[in-house]
Amino acid sequence: ELAYAGVFRIANVPKENLHPLVMIECPRLLFPFAREIIATAVRDGGFPPLMLDPVDFVGLYRQNMERQAAQMQASQVKPS
Numbered sequence: 001e002l003a004y005a006g007v008f009r010i011a012n013v014p015k016e017n018l019h020p021l022v023m024i025e026c027p028r029l030l031f032p033f034a035r036e037i038i039a040t041a042v043r044d045g046g047f048p049p050l051m052l053d054p055v056d057f058v059g060l061y062r063q064n065m066e067r068q069a070a071q072m073q074a075s076q077v078k079p080s
Contacts, residue, residue: 004034023064024057031055 008026010018035052042050 002034002038004030004037006030020061024061027055028057031057 006026006029008022010021013021031054038052039050042048
């Protein structure tokens with residue numbers, strides 16, 4: 001398990017683009033570093049190399065937004 005974070009200064013971004021930027025681009029910037037830390041810790045621990053596949057943060061974002069939209073629709077539809 002790895003806890004890894006970044007501090008980002010975001011300026012001059014329209015409000016409607018802020019959420020996708022934070023949920024897609026920020027993780028995309030952090031992930032390679034976190035992946036390297038994990039790979040190094042595993043290798044230095046004497047275990048076989050662990051190579052984590054790249055993550056499609058755009059796809060994950062879209063899936064999450066679709067799931068949230070479906071949940072909102074389901075909560076708005078009230079049985080009679």
